[in-house]
Each structure stands twice: as structure tokens, then as C-alpha cells.
Amino acid sequence: MSNLYHEDIYKFDKPVKSYWETTCNTNNNYNKLEKNIQTNIVVIGGGYTGISCALSLAKNFNEDVVLIEAGHIGWGSSARNAGFCCIYPAKMSVATMFKKFGKEETKKFFKNTIEGSYFTKNLIDEYKINCDLTGDSNYEVAPHPSYFESIKEESLIYKKEFGIETKVYSKEEFNEIGHTGEEQFGALSYKPGFAINPLKFLLGLAEEAKKSGVQIYQKSKVTKIEKKLEKFNVIANDHIITSNKIVMATNGFYKDDLFPDLNNTILPVISNIIITRPLTNEEVKSHNFVTYNPILNFRNLLFYYRLLKDNRFLFGARGDLIGSEQSSKIKSKKMEEQMKKVFPNWKNVEIDFHWRGLVAVTTKFAPSIGKLDDEIYYSFGYQANGVNTAPWSGNELAKLIVSNSKKLNISKLYQGLPKKFPFPFLRLLYLRIALLYYSFIDK
Ligand SMILES: Cc1cc2nc3c(=O)[nH]c(=O)nc-3n(C[C@H](O)[C@H](O)[C@H](O)COP(=O)(O)OP(=O)(O)OC[C@H]3O[C@@H](n4cnc5c(N)ncnc54)[C@H](O)[C@@H]3O)c2cc1C
Numbered sequence: 124m125s126n127l128y129h130e131d132i133y134k135f136d137k138p139v140k141s142y143w144e145t146t147c148n149t150n151n152n153y154n155k156l157e158k159n160i161q162t163n164i165v166v167i168g169g170g171y172t173g174i175s176c177a178l179s180l181a182k183n184f185n186e187d188v189v190l191i192e193a194g195h196i197g198w199g200s201s202a203r204n205a206g207f208c209c210i211y212p213a214k215m216s217v218a219t220m221f222k223k224f225g226k227e228e229t230k231k232f233f234k235n236t237i238e239g240s241y242f243t244k245n246l247i248d249e250y251k252i253n254c255d256l257t258g259d260s261n262y263e264v265a266p267h268p269s270y271f272e273s274i275k276e277e278s279l280i281y282k283k284e285f286g287i288e289t290k291v292y293s294k295e296e297f298n299e300i301g302h303t304g305e306e307q308f309g310a311l312s313y314k315p316g317f318a319i320n321p322l323k324f325l326l327g328l329a330e331e332a333k334k335s336g337v338q339i340y341q342k343s344k345v346t347k348i349e350k351k352l353e354k355f356n357v358i359a360n361d362h363i364i365t366s367n368k369i370v371m372a373t374n375g376f377y378k379d380d381l382f383p384d385l386n387n388t389i390l391p392v393i394s395n396i397i398i399t400r401p402l403t404n405e406e407v408k409s410h411n412f413v414t415y416n417p418i419l420n421f422r423n424l425l426f427y428y429r430l431l432k433d434n435r436f437l438f439g440a441r442g443d444l445i446g447s448e449q450s451s452k453i454k455s456k457k458m459e460e461q462m463k464k465v466f467p468n469w470k471n472v473e474i475d476f477h478w479r480g481l482v483a484v485t486t487k488f489a490p491s492i493g494k495l496d497d498e499i500y501y502s503f504g505y506q507a508n509g510v511n512t513a514p515w516s517g518n519e520l521a522k523l524i525v526s527n528s529k530k531l532n533i534s535k536l537y538q539g540l541p542k543k544f545p546f547p548f549l550r551l552l553y554l555r556i557a558l559l560y561y562s563f564i565d566k
Contacts, residue, residue: 128446
């Protein structure tokens, strides 16, 4: 199939120059697939979903597992996201969820997403992964006085319906405990919530998977899968892995090329990050930026930001619609302007890093975990909420693979495939229309 985006974004052999790459040693000794092998389960994709699933299969269920990754281990979105562990992995309001799925199912969904945050935190603690964890809650900031009421409402619903610990701050209060600047008209906080260095977390998890017996192959893109006599032949680098089961953990980088049932179920959306040089103490003080908690601006076309340990400032937003290196540069410049509008005292601060990656949006607007008719399992579509959701989902998928049951005991919102996009070649047009609509509302 032809790509939705420019080929630049799919250069699996080219490391992405993110800030995270400068914070740890990314040299590793994982092999390329250079011989034919046999296993019980092949996991395709070496992000949080794939690695967590493989780790759980090997460690908790003593399964024979091979994990195969197109780039190097540390290439995908799990290695280059903003590191916000926040809720919730769906692009719809609580009111819509209540209406569509009922109260009980929605409550279960929130119970599961909170479990997701604790699951990520527990992995970090259990395996002592040093991934620069900061913060003890998440903030959502009202970008305009008219949003403050919605923030108060959200806080109330979180508390009353789902038992989540929340707190509301007026603009003046948030000036003291968060930051000053434009587009800050009060905020809410909720727990649990924190931020991590996503690459360090991923590499730590991969090491644990390896220690538990997962055979990891990198720089080996799966190009074809054939079924022969109840076995799968998974082909990469002209070699074959023969297996009984397959796990698809390719999320936004799936190119509609391996399984007809999965094709055209994902709208990959570019997410973009810029990072400043380290701010001086005076610059930090000039906006009274006193928190290391992750912060989300409550717009429809939201942006998110946080202060890093070395006083660099991370600012993220939706990316462009083209996907080339050039379009990414242009988008990053626009984001710089946007950031400096919100934090005008930093107008002379240089940007040291910019990069992007793909997140997966689906027609379901919620994650999809499940099994196709064959022994093919999938988990994707976290609606840009993978730090919370992908490790937990990988673990749930492992339980599904080893059980005889076809269902997991998790909220229905997570289960089953989304509908395919109608006229899938128009996916970017749908996105363009949605973006125009939201930017109109935001104005
Ligand atoms: C810029 C950016 C910022 C983000 N910020 C946040 C955030 O702050 N908080 C949050 O919760 N989420 C965030 N996200 C989303 C989050 O990163 C993802 O939801 C999560 O990483 C998905 O994990 P995954 O393992 O499913 O997919 P990925 O980490 O993308 O892994 C999929 C892997 O599959 C591999 N693959 C694809 N095709 C093949 C093939 N044919 N053969 C072999 N391998 C293949 C890819 O190379 C890739 O490494 C962000 C994403 C981006 C891009």
C-alpha cells in the first residue's frame, strides 16, 4: 500500500535525534535476524506494548518468545514520547462514554486506566529502572477563563464517579504552585500522575525481557507473514521465524501491509516535541515555574509541557500532516512561536531539539486489545496515551494469549477491533477537517 505520510517518517534504519538519545547509552548488543528460527510466539514491535507482552509471557508464563523490531530497540514512539503518565486513553468525553457504554462499563474503564498508571510505576519500581521519574500528579490547565468551569466539572466527575483524588486551583493559586504566563486561568490536579524519561524506561524494560529469556532481534522489519500447516512463517531480512502465535504490537507504525483484518483500522497522527536549552534559574523564576509535574493545556487541540530535571523545557503538540523532515522543521518553528506566546519571558530562549513520531487514533476512539480468528493477537490505538496504557495492555494481552478464554476481564472499551476507516485513502483529509473544526472551537 502507499504510505499516508512521507517516507522520511518510516526510516526504521535512521535513529531519531531526540533529546532522550543524549541522556543514555543506546548502543546495545541485540542481534539482527540472520538465520531461520522456531518459537512458540513472535511479538512484532519493540515498544512498550511488545516488550511488556513478551516480558510477561516469558517471565510469568514461561513461554518461548521472540520479539522482532524494525528499527533498533529504542526507535519507536515508546522511545521518543514526552513521558507523561496520564489518563485516559480515549478521545471522547465521560458523558459520551456513559451514553455509549453505560456507567458500569465506564467506571471499569477508569478503574483499568488507573491500574495502567500503577502498572507502569510498579514496573519501574520492581525492576529498579532509573528513568528520571518526576512529579506526583498531573495538571490540566484552563487556557481561557471559559474553560475553568469545565475543569471544575471534570474534577467533580473524577472524584464522584471514579474515586480519583483531584484538586482545583484558581489562576492565582496555580501561579504559586504551577506557573504564571498566558493561557493559564486555573487548573486541576489528579493522582496518580508522573513523568519519566521514556527511552530509559523502554531500554530498562527490554533488558528485563532479555534476562527473562525473550530472544530480541532488532533492525529486522517483518515484510511478510505466511500460514503453512497451522504454523506462521514470519519473514524479515530474508529469514524465517516459524511460530504458532503472533502478537501485533506495531501501533502507529503499522503500514496496512501484514493482515487484511488490521489494515485501515488506524489513523496514524504525528505528534511533535520541541525542547529548549537549559533555562537559567532567573528564566525559570520569571514564570515562577515551580513544578515538575506534567501539564496539559485543556484546549481541544491540546498542547502539553513540563520542566525537565536539567531545566530544559519540553513542549509538545500535534504535528504536521505531511511527515517529511522539512515539514517537521516548519511545524517545530510554529510550535516555538506558540510556546513563546504562552511563556513570553522566554522569547529569546533557543530550541535545542525537535522531533516527532506517530500515535494511533482509531474510529473507536479507545484502545483495541484482542485476538483475530487465527492465533493472531493485537493491541493498539491508545489515542496518544501509551505511557499509561501500552505496558498494561501488553500484560493483559499476555494473559489472553495463555488463557483458553477469548475474553479478558477488562472494560469493554478496550476490547475488540475498531471499524475500518471508510475510504481509507481519505484518512488525512478526515484529520484535516477535524483539526480545522477544533481550531475554530479553540479560537
Ligand atoms: C512525539 C510523541 C509524544 C508522545 N507523548 C506521550 C506522552 O507524553 N504520554 C503518553 O502516554 N503517550 C505519549 N505518546 C504516545 C506513546 O508514545 C505511544 O502510545 C506508545 O509508545 C505506543 O507504544 P507501542 O509499543 O504500542 O508502539 P511503538 O512504541 O510505536 O512501537 C511500535 C514498534 O513497532 C515497530 N514496527 C512497525 N512495523 C514493524 C514491522 N513490520 N516489523 C517489525 N517492527 C515493526 C516500530 O518500529 C516500533 O518500534 C507520544 C507519542 C509521540 C510520537
